[in-house]
Amino acid sequence: MRCHHICKLPGRVMGIRLLRFSSVVIFVLLLVAGALMALLPNIKDDKMPNLRREPKSQSQSALDSFTLVMQTYNRTDLLLKLLNHYQAIPHLHKVVVVWNNVGEKTPEEMWNSLGPHPVPVVFKVQTVNRMRNRLQIFPELETKAVLMMDDDTLISAYDLAFAFSVWQQFPDQIVGFVPRKHVSTSSGIYSYGSFELQTPGFGNGDQYSMVLIGAAFFHSGYLELFQKQPDAVHTLIDETQNCDDIVMNFLVAKHTGKPSGVFVKPVDIRNLEKETNSGYSGMWHRAEHLLQRSYCLNKLVNIYNSMPLKYSNIMISQFGFPNYANHKNKM
Amino acid sequence: MRCHHICKLPGRVMGIRLLRFSSVVIFVLLLVAGALMALLPNIKDDKMPNLRREPKSQSQSALDSFTLVMQTYNRTDLLLKLLNHYQAIPHLHKVVVVWNNVGEKTPEEMWNSLGPHPVPVVFKVQTVNRMRNRLQIFPELETKAVLMMDDDTLISAYDLAFAFSVWQQFPDQIVGFVPRKHVSTSSGIYSYGSFELQTPGFGNGDQYSMVLIGAAFFHSGYLELFQKQPDAVHTLIDETQNCDDIVMNFLVAKHTGKPSGVFVKPVDIRNLEKETNSGYSGMWHRAEHLLQRSYCLNKLVNIYNSMPLKYSNIMISQFGFPNYANHKNKM
Numbered sequence: 001m002r003c004h005h006i007c008k009l010p011g012r013v014m015g016i017r018l019l020r021f022s023s024v025v026i027f028v029l030l031l032v033a034g035a036l037m038a039l040l041p042n043i044k045d046d047k048m049p050n051l052r053r054e055p056k057s058q059s060q061s062a063l064d065s066f067t068l069v070m071q072t073y074n075r076t077d078l079l080l081k082l083l084n085h086y087q088a089i090p091h092l093h094k095v096v097v098v099w100n101n102v103g104e105k106t107p108e109e110m111w112n113s114l115g116p117h118p119v120p121v122v123f124k125v126q127t128v129n130r131m132r133n134r135l136q137i138f139p140e141l142e143t144k145a146v147l148m149m150d151d152d153t154l155i156s157a158y159d160l161a162f163a164f165s166v167w168q169q170f171p172d173q174i175v176g177f178v179p180r181k182h183v184s185t186s187s188g189i190y191s192y193g194s195f196e197l198q199t200p201g202f203g204n205g206d207q208y209s210m211v212l213i214g215a216a217f218f219h220s221g222y223l224e225l226f227q228k229q230p231d232a233v234h235t236l237i238d239e240t241q242n243c244d245d246i247v248m249n250f251l252v253a254k255h256t257g258k259p260s261g262v263f264v265k266p267v268d269i270r271n272l273e274k275e276t277n278s279g280y281s282g283m284w285h286r287a288e289h290l291l292q293r294s295y296c297l298n299k300l301v302n303i304y305n306s307m308p309l310k311y312s313n314i315m316i317s318q319f320g321f322p323n324y325a326n327h328k329n330k331m
Numbered sequence: 332m333r334c335h336h337i338c339k340l341p342g343r344v345m346g347i348r349l350l351r352f353s354s355v356v357i358f359v360l361l362l363v364a365g366a367l368m369a370l371l372p373n374i375k376d377d378k379m380p381n382l383r384r385e386p387k388s389q390s391q392s393a394l395d396s397f398t399l400v401m402q403t404y405n406r407t408d409l410l411l412k413l414l415n416h417y418q419a420i421p422h423l424h425k426v427v428v429v430w431n432n433v434g435e436k437t438p439e440e441m442w443n444s445l446g447p448h449p450v451p452v453v454f455k456v457q458t459v460n461r462m463r464n465r466l467q468i469f470p471e472l473e474t475k476a477v478l479m480m481d482d483d484t485l486i487s488a489y490d491l492a493f494a495f496s497v498w499q500q501f502p503d504q505i506v507g508f509v510p511r512k513h514v515s516t517s518s519g520i521y522s523y524g525s526f527e528l529q530t531p532g533f534g535n536g537d538q539y540s541m542v543l544i545g546a547a548f549f550h551s552g553y554l555e556l557f558q559k560q561p562d563a564v565h566t567l568i569d570e571t572q573n574c575d576d577i578v579m580n581f582l583v584a585k586h587t588g589k590p591s592g593v594f595v596k597p598v599d600i601r602n603l604e605k606e607t608n609s610g611y612s613g614m615w616h617r618a619e620h621l622l623q624r625s626y627c628l629n630k631l632v633n634i635y636n637s638m639p640l641k642y643s644n645i646m647i648s649q650f651g652f653p654n655y656a657n658h659k660n661k662m
Contacts, residue, residue, distance in 0.1 A: 153662075158535055161535070162535075162644070165644075166645065169645070179650070179658060195651075195655075196651075196655050196656060204489055204492070204493075204649070204652045204653075205649050205650060205651040205652025205653070205655065206650050206651025206652070206655055206658070207650065207651070208650060208658075263650065263658065265648075265658060265660075266660055269660050269662045270662055271662045312650070313493070313496075313649055313650040313651065313652070314497065314500070314647055314650065315647065315648045315649065315650040315657070315658055316645055316646065316647060316648075317596075317646045317647075317648060318535070318536050318644055318646065319510070319536060319537055319538065319539060319594065319643070319644040319645065319646040320526075320536040320537025320538070320644065321535045321536025321537070321644070322535075322536070324526075324536065324537055326646070327510060327537070327539075327594065327596060327646055329596075329597055329600050331484075331600045331601055331602045
């Protein structure tokens with residue numbers, strides 16, 4: 001190739017060209033490396049590894065923590081008691097209080113005056129007192145996991161931390177503390193099963209086919225799925241002010257083809273409803289409550305044209321806790 | 332087209348042609364249907380649905396039943412006692428007795444003279460008394476699931492039936508009744524953990540990282556995986572006459588990236604070794620037994636250049652059995 005005057009300084013030209021070339025190569029390599037790293041599969045996906053994690057700082061990863069969603073009606077004293085308890089649960093990201101006391105001011109001012117608090121608490125004021133308000137897709141919800149709790153249920157932090165770790169191993173199921181079942185009858189009509197009072201009819205022991213969402217972890221994606229359900233389903237819940245949890249179990253069972261729930265046996269679970277000053281004692285005391293749930297089962301089977309609920313007899317407890325020898329046997 | 336004399340009988344010709352044509356069409360359709368059915372995904376794959384099955388007839392599907400593999404040495408009286416117990420376990424397909432009494436006649440004649448038996452029992456005569464003989468790929472093994480039992484362990488049929496149903500939900504893990512753990516130390520040297528005597532060091536309660544194969548269900552595919560392991564691994568087992576179960580747990584953990592085992596808490600598990608006439612009391616009474624297992628852990632980490640074992644604190648029990656209220660709480 002034709003050489004110009006700079007040929008007289010071959011070393012210097014080569015040097016500059018080499019430098020430019022090297023810079024470009026390094027730059028390209030960095031770009032490629034960056035792109036590769038971004039494309040690497042994110043191991044922290046929805047199927048979390050099962051190791052117990054040490055408590056993290058407040059800025060917890062949205063994959064490693066959960067949002068507590070607690071709907072409340074006419075039991076603000078219990079709500080506040082429970083908030084003080086639950087605000088410090090390990091791996092809690094945020095609390096969403098679904099305020100069903102229509103027209104009544106939330107305790108937000110009082111809450112703020114008693115800060116600081118371990119996690120943010122958001123009060124979502126509702127315009128209608130609906131059971132299914134808690135199943136809305138709240139923009140504040142950043143985590144994959146939702147912990148849904150009734151406003152009269154107290155569960156120990158140990159139980160919740162363990163159940164959360166279990167949910168991380170079964171993220172597509174409802175992992176919770178309150179199992180229930182349906183039973184088939186020869187007439188083909190279903191009944192909401194009250195455990196030892198009815199048997200699913202096969203094998204040894206009992207079975208459950210639902211885990212109630214008033215004390216359970218489940219994937220926030222199911223909230224979106226719930227919203228997409230036929231109007232008839234939403235109407236059913238509104239008419240009965242009941243059965244939102246039965247619907248959620250139907251959804252999950254249909255979606256996964258598996259039992260909708262995984263039952264974690266609680267060590268310490270308490271119902272505080274007797275401790276409220278409001279005198280309000282909860283929907284499940286209504287005379288028609290259980291009959292409504294049987295009604296809902298059959299209505300839903302009709303709407304979906306199938307019975308998707310599946311039985312399970314898996315009961316999960318925590319190995320070596322609270323009694324470090326709870327796994328021992330006499331062998 | 333040119334017509335021949337048969338044109339004069341158009342209906343008849345058409346009839347024959349139509350008949351031939353129809354036959355060909357039907358035949359082809361049948362072929363296609365047959366091919367399609369063969370290609371349809373087999374829903375009864377390794378991930379079994381979790382429904383409890385009613386007891387089947389003796390010709391059980393190889394997917395719906397398991398093979399009991401029991402290795403025996405110097406405890407034929409216990410073996411025969413256990414065979415009478417285990418031969419009638421629900422979902423049992425066949426029994427393979429790994430006869431480690433080298434040079435000694437098997438009790439096959441006596442067994443046959445006391446027939447008929449619920450399932451076939453095969454006596455596999457061994458030429459060398461090796462611990463890992465039971466991990467061979469026996470041609471008689473037709474099922475996906477293996478139930479491996481020590482020849483001195485008695486577990487109730489209820490426990491086995493339940494654990495089998497649990498294995499069907501976790502077919503890539505060792506589902507069994509005897510959990511153990513390893514512990515890390517600051518020196519990086521591992522120790523075989525004797526439960527309450529050592530702690531894995533994090534969280535509440537205890538953890539296990541192995542489920543022993545002497546009382547467990549696992550997928551028969553792991554036998555093939557075992558055979559493919561480096562010679563050093565087989566040599567380790569032969570030298571110690573120990574640790575085959577630790578190796579299996581390493582395999583499973585490496586293969587799945589999950590904890591190798593799922594612990595099912597047995598209701599009724601008994602060790603019969605004191606009941607033998609032979610006076611032989613089992614390998615685990617040797618003075619060096621536990622130390623050997625710690626030794627094996629570190630040797631295997633060295634061979635595999637990693638510690639693949641993962642901790643779990645999941646303890647599974649059967650819902651509503653034996654006590655139909657075992658899931659109740661005081662809420």
